[in-house]
Structure formats: C-alpha cells, structure tokens
Amino acid sequence: MTDRYAVFGHPIAHSKSPLIHAAFARQTGQDISYEAILAPLDGFADSLAAFIAAGGRGANVTVPFKETAFKLALRLSPRAERAGAVNTLSFDRDGMLGDNTDGAGLVADLTHNLHCALGGKRILLLGAGGAARGVIEPLLDQQPAVLVIANRTLGRAQELAGLFGRGVSASAFEAADTPFDLVINATAASLAGELPPLSPRIFGANTLAYDMMYGRDTPFLGFARGHGAATADGLGMLVEQAAEAFYLWRGVRPDTAPVIAGLRA
Numbered sequence: 001m002t003d004r005y006a007v008f009g010h011p012i013a014h015s016k017s018p019l020i021h022a023a024f025a026r027q028t029g030q031d032i033s034y035e036a037i038l039a040p041l042d043g044f045a046d047s048l049a050a051f052i053a054a055g056g057r058g059a060n061v062t063v064p065f066k067e068t069a070f071k072l073a074l075r076l077s078p079r080a081e082r083a084g085a086v087n088t089l090s091f092d093r094d095g096m097l098g099d100n101t102d103g104a105g106l107v108a109d110l111t112h113n114l115h116c117a118l119g120g121k122r123i124l125l126l127g128a129g130g131a132a133r134g135v136i137e138p139l140l141d142q143q144p145a146v147l148v149i150a151n152r153t154l155g156r157a158q159e160l161a162g163l164f165g166r167g168v169s170a171s172a173f174e175a176a177d178t179p180f181d182l183v184i185n186a187t188a189a190s191l192a193g194e195l196p197p198l199s200p201r202i203f204g205a206n207t208l209a210y211d212m213m214y215g216r217d218t219p220f221l222g223f224a225r226g227h228g229a230a231t232a233d234g235l236g237m238l239v240e241q242a243a244e245a246f247y248l249w250r251g252v253r254p255d256t257a258p259v260i261a262g263l264r265a
C-alpha cells in the first residue's frame, strides 16, 4: 500500500514540495505519494482531519498554518516547542506528533552545501517573526560567537532574544554596523521586493549573505553582493528541511545534492 503524505498551505499551488518528495521517493525506493492541499484559511484543522481519516501518514505545513499546527499537535518535539511552530506532522495511533525541520534544514544547507561552518562565527539574523524564531535554536546549537537579532520593530527582537538568552542579543537594523560572518534574511521584506534599512558595514570580504526566500534575486542579495558579500538563496534550505521531514517519516536520508541541482536547472 502506498503511504500518503501532503503539504498544507494557503496559497499552495507553487509549492515545490511534491516535486522534492517525489524525487526523494524515487531515489530511495520508498512507496509514497505526496500531494499539495489548499486548506481554507479558516479550515486547516478540518482539512487535516479529513486527510488523516483518509489514511494520511504525515504532512508538511507551510504558511500560514505553522502556528495552528503547533497548537493542534498532541505531542511536540523539543525543537518544535522552542520554535513555536510546526512544519512537519506524523500521524500514528497515539495522535499527531509535531516537529519543526526548518532550522535543521537551514543549518544543513549552510554547513554541508555551502561549507559555512558556524562555530565561533558572528551571525546577524534579520527578522523576528515565525521564520526567524524557527531557526534560532538550531543556529545556537552550532555554537556561534554571537547571534544578533535585528528587526524593524525592536521590541519583537528583544522579546525573541529574551526567549533564548545565552549569547543572543537584539538590535534595530540601523544599529548593526560592524561586519558579520553570516547575515540571514528571515524578514518578509523580500516577498514585497523591499530592502530592510541595513548598514553596508555589516558586510565584509568574508561575509555570506543568505536569504531564506528562493526563486528570485532579492534586493537584500543584490545589496549584499554590491558590498562584497557572497550570497545564497533559500532553495537549499527548502530541500534540506524536506529531507529532514522525509527522514522522520521514512527513516531514510535522501541525497539532497541532485535534487537541489535539478530544481536549479
């Protein structure tokens, strides 16, 4: 029997997750199906319940349902608990287990694909919404020297920094003005084609600028490149978070490199 999986979101038509999981399944010989499900904005719980009743084994959750999935899950992994959001659900007879593979996906992309070791590094994280919160703990696990959270609304950055404590501080965008080894854009500014008001002094010759968005060259990446930084988009993170979910469900770790290369082509 083919095991069923799906990604839930709104909108969902442009999701690459079905393609990615189909590639993982082919590569590993796993008998699964994976579809994209558009849940109504006020009907995620019902949509999910219908999928489980129809035999669904697991699901990914994307915008705007990650916080709702967090509330619905009966059990949470420690990393989902810290992230305050769930992007991966597994269904078994004990109910829904919620996990969050976004941060692990980012760290895998940075360390394995981009060869950017994070230990002892200075990291600047732009944004203090759900996307930023989801990656903080996995970044801290890599033991950077400092992690600064900069946000348009300083209070949100301070609140988030307070949640994590050790080695994490908050800043306004303009106040961050010394070079960082890694600058990660987790704001929604790229979606709107906007550039946060950043100082060019955050970029040095050895800085990697990473935008969690993928599929287009963002104003942030253009600005960083113009000031001498190396750049990367979030396509690798997308594939790596999917690989981590696939591993949770199937116990097999797919090879991500050919899948990333295929999507780029």
Ligand code: ATR
Binding pocket: 126, 127, 128, 129, 130, 131, 132, 151, 152, 153, 156, 186, 187, 188, 189, 192, 194, 195, 196, 197
């Ligand atoms: P997500 O789940 O994508 O993180 P969110 O929780 O709504 O969504 O958070 C959006 C983040 O992008 C916030 O950090 C937001 O800044 P504020 O906290 O000040 O609202 C940031 N953001 C959105 N639009 C932005 C823009 N044009 N420039 C800079 N930051 C922006």
